[in-house]
Amino acid sequence: MKINLVLIILMSTFSFVSIGQQQSDIKNPEKYSINNQKYKSLYLDGFLNIKKEGKPVISDDWMVVTANFQASKAAAKILEKGGTAVDAMISAQIVLGLVEPESSGLGGGAFLVYYDNVKKEVTTLDGRETAPKKVSPVMFQDNKGNPIKFFDAVIGGKSVGVPGVPALLEKSYLKWGKTKWSLLFEDGIKLADDGFVVSKKLSSSVKKNKESLIKFKKNKEYFFPQNIPIEPDQILLNKEYAKTLKQFSQHGSKVFYSGKIAKDIIYTVQKSSHNPGVLSIEDLLFYKVIERKPVCSLYRDFKVCGMGPPSSGALTISQILGMIEKYDLSKLGPKNPETWRIIGDASRLAFADRSLYMADKDFVNVPIDQLINKKYLLKRAKQLETKKKIEVIEAGKLYNKNSLNYAKDISIELPSTSHISIVDIYGNALSMTTTIENGFGSRLMTKSGFLLNNQLTDFSFKTHNEGKKIANSIEPGKRPRSSMSPTIIFKDNKPIYIIGSPGGSQIIGYVVNTIIALIDWKMNVQAASSMPHAINRFGTYDLELGTSIAELKIPLEQMGYKVNLKKFFSGLNIIEINNKLYGGSDHRREGIAIGN
Numbered sequence: 001m002k003i004n005l006v007l008i009i010l011m012s013t014f015s016f017v018s019i020g021q022q023q024s025d026i027k028n029p030e031k032y033s034i035n036n037q038k039y040k041s042l043y044l045d046g047f048l049n050i051k052k053e054g055k056p057v058i059s060d061d062w063m064v065v066t067a068n069f070q071a072s073k074a075a076a077k078i079l080e081k082g083g084t085a086v087d088a089m090i091s092a093q094i095v096l097g098l099v100e101p102e103s104s105g106l107g108g109g110a111f112l113v114y115y116d117n118v119k120k121e122v123t124t125l126d127g128r129e130t131a132p133k134k135v136s137p138v139m140f141q142d143n144k145g146n147p148i149k150f151f152d153a154v155i156g157g158k159s160v161g162v163p164g165v166p167a168l169l170e171k172s173y174l175k176w177g178k179t180k181w182s183l184l185f186e187d188g189i190k191l192a193d194d195g196f197v198v199s200k201k202l203s204s205s206v207k208k209n210k211e212s213l214i215k216f217k218k219n220k221e222y223f224f225p226q227n228i229p230i231e232p233d234q235i236l237l238n239k240e241y242a243k244t245l246k247q248f249s250q251h252g253s254k255v256f257y258s259g260k261i262a263k264d265i266i267y268t269v270q271k272s273s274h275n276p277g278v279l280s281i282e283d284l285l286f287y288k289v290i291e292r293k294p295v296c297s298l299y300r301d302f303k304v305c306g307m308g309p310p311s312s313g314a315l316t317i318s319q320i321l322g323m324i325e326k327y328d329l330s331k332l333g334p335k336n337p338e339t340w341r342i343i344g345d346a347s348r349l350a351f352a353d354r355s356l357y358m359a360d361k362d363f364v365n366v367p368i369d370q371l372i373n374k375k376y377l378l379k380r381a382k383q384l385e386t387k388k389k390i391e392v393i394e395a396g397k398l399y400n401k402n403s404l405n406y407a408k409d410i411s412i413e414l415p416s417t418s419h420i421s422i423v424d425i426y427g428n429a430l431s432m433t434t435t436i437e438n439g440f441g442s443r444l445m446t447k448s449g450f451l452l453n454n455q456l457t458d459f460s461f462k463t464h465n466e467g468k469k470i471a472n473s474i475e476p477g478k479r480p481r482s483s484m485s486p487t488i489i490f491k492d493n494k495p496i497y498i499i500g501s502p503g504g505s506q507i508i509g510y511v512v513n514t515i516i517a518l519i520d521w522k523m524n525v526q527a528a529s530s531m532p533h534a535i536n537r538f539g540t541y542d543l544e545l546g547t548s549i550a551e552l553k554i555p556l557e558q559m560g561y562k563v564n565l566k567k568f569f570s571g572l573n574i575i576e577i578n579n580k581l582y583g584g585s586d587h588r589r590e591g592i593a594i595g596n
Helices: 002-011 037-052 069-080 085-099 150-154 165-176 181-194 200-208 217-223 239-251 260-270 281-285 313-324 337-357 374-384 504-519 525-529 548-558
Strands: 057-059 063-066 109-116 121-127 290-292 295-299 302-306 418-423 429-435 468-470 487-491 494-499 534-536 541-544 563-566 573-578 580-585 592-595
Touching: 057 592, 063 069, 063 085, 063 573, 063 580, 069 085, 069 181, 069 418, 069 592, 085 109, 085 165, 085 181, 085 239, 085 418, 085 429, 109 165, 109 487, 121 165, 181 239, 239 260, 260 281, 295 313, 302 313, 313 337, 313 374, 313 487, 313 504, 337 374, 337 504, 337 534, 337 548, 418 494, 418 573, 429 487, 429 494, 487 504, 494 504, 504 525, 504 534, 504 573, 525 573, 525 580, 541 548, 548 563
Parallel strands: 541 563
Antiparallel strands: 057 580, 063 418, 063 592, 109 121, 109 429, 121 290, 295 302, 302 487, 418 429, 487 494, 494 573, 534 541, 573 580, 580 592
């Protein structure tokens, strides 16, 4: 009965249905509001138990899964009133930027994959940050031409790209929104003005990043009031963010690309006490969200669709799935080391191609069709016909006019980011991964109450390697390559799974393994999101410490792999559409699914 009570605490006016759960008969649910201190931790702890038990949330009409209960609640309000998936996403992102500022926000970028149930088509929107026109190809190198240390590049104004989230929210609304624009900001404004609940994740992230955060006065005042780091369940206000949201709700995204807020962004970047940057008003004025063709491929009887370049997500996922498709993974199962040898080496082969060929397609010739061609992938998959680790991994040979002119990438992409999955009452589906790159981005907080990204450090720190150009090198106006992998999967031309995760370049592995778990191993969405991780990108096999997958350490070592046991901080948020809606959220983070 304890879990039933804590579920109703959040919802107040929504029904929240889970396996084996009956609706509570509490007559006055408002008194159990999440703002009541007594119930905050009770709610979160109760829901965490449900997730660990592998039970999905079940609903009939709509569902939202985000990384924070306050964001899911805001989106649920919009969906309950007949809003579209995009309406709900905007409300959720506005709140996430407040309650989870280390992961995403108005100073960052995002990729959106959207299924329009009326037109029966998939559209992707590229809201990735762009490099300022005054960037230098050697800006992340020392005097000898060597790459500088990653965090020496991250902190300060030099790493900041043009934010894309505000423009993406507005463009997606103009295409698919229905609810009155200003109503989408109500929860975000109220939480910023009256106070939001500090989560364990935010508190932990603040403490972990203390050294870099306190370099800047504004961060110190906000995250360390009276020199004490914010604590879980503490109520925190952000009046400046509330004012920014009011401007956004009244005037649209133009306030971020011209006017007072834009000038604030430029001042923050150019006058930074650490690594002042070159971002200009002109860079902001010329920013555009780009509608791109989705990258889709077939895996067994399913069509897997995602974001193309500058994301490497859909391409790399398609390559891995294309190489492993001839193996009967359902028969091998998730506990078999042979399963993970096949998946791991297919991932290594795909990441070799990713390193060489994948970048912003507006600047380099990315051979998309060749990379996911079935014949090419079957040829690559022949290397998997062994019982041992592939010793030497090389990129495949793609003979077009530019493919031989690229060199291996030299770049770092660390875990952070957030993901939103939504299905509305109209049958539209949305998968959006959103980020400011590293935790707390550049560590620069504007006077407008939001943090700025460090997305430029997703570019290669070198432009050439062994005399050849690196595809993902920095150039004015270019968008850095990403691993974000918002994904919608179809069966019989109908959407069945909405998937995505944070996690840097590990995102690709998280999403691939989840697809295999859902399709080959018939797991429900909650079990799949909480499945133990085994990730191999560059040769070393990372297995999740303290889980059953760690038992494969010795068998994989006998196959020739170096094995590393580690903790993972994925944040998979998944919805299945199968007569009813089933929601799952990674137990490693604080995400929740809400449905009705």
